[in-house]
Amino acid sequence: MPQIEVCVVGEINLDLILYGLPEPLVLDRELLASNLALTLGSSSAILAHNLSVLGTGVGFISKVGPDQLGNIALERLSAAGVDVTHVKHAAFGTATGLTVILPQPQHRYILTYPGTMFEMQYSDIDMEYLLSARHLHLSSFFLHKALRPSITDLFRQAKKAGLSTSLDTNDDPEDKWEADVLEVLKYVDVFLPNEAEARKITRTEDLSKAIDQLAALAKVVVVKRGSAPAICRSDQQEWNLAPPRVSPVDYVGAGDTFGAGFLHKYLQGARLEDCLAYANIAGAYSTTKEGGTEAFLDRAALTVFIQQHCSEDHG
Numbered sequence: 381m382p383q384i385e386v387c388v389v390g391e392i393n394l395d396l397i398l399y400g401l402p403e404p405l406v407l408d409r410e411l412l413a414s415n416l417a418l419t420l421g422s423s424s425a426i427l428a429h430n431l432s433v434l435g436t437g438v439g440f441i442s443k444v445g446p447d448q449l450g451n452i453a454l455e456r457l458s459a460a461g462v463d464v465t466h467v468k469h470a471a472f473g474t475a476t477g478l479t480v481i482l483p484q485p486q487h488r489y490i491l492t493y494p495g496t497m498f499e500m501q502y503s504d505i506d507m508e509y510l511l512s513a514r515h516l517h518l519s520s521f522f523l524h525k526a527l528r529p530s531i532t533d534l535f536r537q538a539k540k541a542g543l544s545t546s547l548d549t550n551d552d553p554e555d556k557w558e559a560d561v562l563e564v565l566k567y568v569d570v571f572l573p574n575e576a577e578a579r580k581i582t583r584t585e586d587l588s589k590a591i592d593q594l595a596a597l598a599k600v601v602v603v604k605r606g607s608a609p610a611i612c613r614s615d616q617q618e619w620n621l622a623p624p625r626v627s628p629v630d631y632v633g634a635g636d637t638f639g640a641g642f643l644h645k646y647l648q649g650a651r652l653e654d655c656l657a658y659a660n661i662a663g664a665y666s667t668t669k670e671g672g673t674e675a676f677l678d679r680a681a682l683t684v685f686i687q688q689h690c691s692e693d694h695g
C-alpha cells in the first residue's frame with residue numbers, strides 16, 4: 381500500500397470556465413465568451429492536487445463515471461503525484477460530474493451536474509487505506525448525498541485511530557444548513573469555512589459569534605474571506621491576517637488552495653499563525669491563473685512566490 385500522509389475523501393470533476401461573457405446574461409441570444417479554461421475542478425480534488433504539489437503525500441478516495449471527464453480529472457491528479465488507486469470507477473450508469481463557471485465582474489454563476497459525487501457511499505471507502513494516513517480531509521459536505529449519513533462515523537473512526545482531521549463544507553446547494561454538520565465538527569481538528577458558510581452553519585449574522593460557536597466544537601477554526609484578512613481561532617487565541625496582494629484571473633478554488641496551504645504547514649507541526657500565513661500565500665497565488673490548479677502547474681514560479689512572501693511576512 382503506498383505511504384500517504386493525508387487521505388482526502390471527496391468529489392472529483394472538471395471545471396469549464398467561460399470568461400468575458402456579457403452582463404447580464406440574456407436568454408435566447410448567442411452570447412460569446414472571450415476565453416475558456418477546462419481544468420481540474422471540485423473542492424476535494426483541487427485541495428488534493430495542490431497539497432501534493434506543496435510536498436505532502438496525498439491519497440484520494442472518490443468515485444468517477446465511465447467517461448473521458450473522469451479519466452482527464454484522474455490524470456491531472458496523478459500528474460501532481462496524488463495516489464488515485466483507491467478511486468472507484470462506476471462500470472456504467474451515472475457520468476462524472478461537471479461544473480460550469482461563468483465569472484462576472486462582481487460575482488459568478490456556478491452550475492454543477494453532480495453525477496457520481498452524489499453516489500459515493502461508505503462501502504466505496506477502503507477504511508484500511510484511509511486509516512493508514514496521518515490525516516483525514518473531507519470537502520463539500522453537502523454534495524455527498526449518499527455518503528453524508530456516514531460522515532460523522534468516518535470522522536469518529538479517524539479520530540479513534542489517532543488521525544488528525546479537517547473539513548471544508550463549501551456551500552449547501554439546498555441552503556438548508558442542517559445540524560448534522562455540527563455533529564461532525566466535534567471530530568474535526570481544522571475547520572475551514574468561508575465567511576458566508578460560517579454564518580449560515582451557525583445561523584448567526586455576527587461573524588465573531590459564529591466563530592465562538594464553531595470554536596466550541598472544532599479545535600481550530602479558520603475562516604476564509606477573499607482579499608480581506610483571514611481569521612484563525614483556537615481556544616482563546618485569534619489571528620487575523622490579510623493575504624498578499626495579487627492581480628487575480630479568477631477566484632475559483634482559492635479557498636481549497638488556502639486549505640491545502642494550511643494543512644501542509646499544520647502537518648509539519650508549524651505554529652497556527654504560520655499555517656495561516658502560508659495558507660494565505662497559497663490561496664492568493666491560486667488566483668493568479670485560471671481555475672484552482674493551473675497556477676500550481678508551474679512549480680518553479682510557485683516556489684519563487686512562496687519564498688518572496690514568506691520572507692516578507694517574517695522579515
Ligand SMILES: Nc1ncnc2c1ncn2[C@@H]1O[C@H](COP(=O)(O)OP(=O)(O)OP(=O)(O)O)[C@@H](O)[C@H]1O
Pocket residue numbers: 550573574575603604605606607610623624625626628631632633634635636637638659660661663664665667
Ligand atoms: N482577491 C484576492 N487576493 C488575495 N488573496 C485572495 C483573494 N481571493 C482569495 N484569496 C485567498 O484565498 C482564500 C480563500 O478565498 P475565498 O474566501 O474565496 O474562499 P472560498 O469561498 O472557500 O473559495 P472556493 O471558491 O475555493 O470555495 C482567502 O482567504 C485568501 O487567502
Ligand SMILES: [Mg+2]
Pocket residue numbers: 423548550551574635636
Ligand atoms: Mg470554499
